[in-house]
Amino acid sequence: MKYSEISHFSHPQHNLKFEYTEVPFKCDGCKEVGIGSRYKCAMCDFDLHMHCAIPSPTIYHPFYTKCSFKFHSRPPGDKSRYCNACERDVTGFVYHCNSCGYDLHPCCAKLPMVLDDGEVQLYLYRKVSAPCHKCGRKGRSWSYRSTCKKYNLHVACVKEMLVENWHELYFGRGKSRKLETRIPSLKNTLQTHHQQKSKGKVKKCCEMAGMAVQFVISAVLGDPTALIAGVIGSLMSAA
Structure with a gap:
């Protein structure tokens, strides 16, 4: 569901407004590049992917049937982590499975099948x-x-x-x-x-x-x- 304006824990100063853009942006949640739908704070130049702005607390993925991925605002633990979908480093928002140790960027976790x-x-x-x-x-x-x-x-x-x-x-x-x-x-x-x-x-x-x-x-x-x-x-x- 899309909301025209939301409040977000990662940016408590101002509400974020939904917009559609053809200009590439860097998401301040997962730190990955985005385009198209986003939530933005125009005053602070703060951007979030749709999947980062309205994350699910827990998700399940058909590729990992025994895993339960929980949303984290930062990579858990002290070791560097990488996304199992795209192999890029995880430096921001992430879905993490405690039992297997797998990690997925929010947008990678929601890639269409x-x-x-x-x-x-x-x-x-x-x-x-x-x-x-x-x-x-x-x-x-x-x-x-x-x-x-x-x-x-x-x-x-x-x-x-x-x-x-x-x-x-x-x-x-x-x-x-x-x-x-x-x-x-x-x-x-x-x-x-x-x-x-x-x-x-x-x-x-x-x-x-x-x-x-x-x-x-x-x-x-x-x-x-x-x-x-x-x-x-x-x-x-x-x-």
Whole structure:
């Protein structure tokens, strides 16, 4: 449920107002990049993902049927922790399972099990034996894979792509910065996988892969909507 204005324990000074933005932001809760829906304090430039602003006290995930994840405002314990979905460090809000020690960023914990725009359908897997189209490795982190099994993307690789392109967002607030940095295309990678295909088939394959990566990126950013996917898609390299 969306509320137009909320109070939040992490920012007691002012209420946070719901807004929709096409400008990337760094969430002050989980410390990860976001886009689209957020709760914001305009006076303090304080932002929270939807999943961080209205967290569930406890969640269960189909990948870990024996686990109960509880919400924490900071990583528990003294040791450094990383998210089991994307492999990135946990430095803020987190869902943690005491019994197994697993950790999930709030947005990673809420990644849709299926992404479907009517043309491309992607399913979330804990591990996939096929190589990732970005890094070429098998296994590793959670992955989104198409029903045709041609497109496979690690959630970890998508996060790395975002860091590579929007690195400054992790160290500066990027005020008034529009979506100007282009996200790398998978076209060249896919051409190496499909060298025997005709140019027309390769082009179609790359277009489908481009659509797939748009939706995975928008899901990882915390807002898997067609609008955001379209905005991101317009920035992807055509080369």
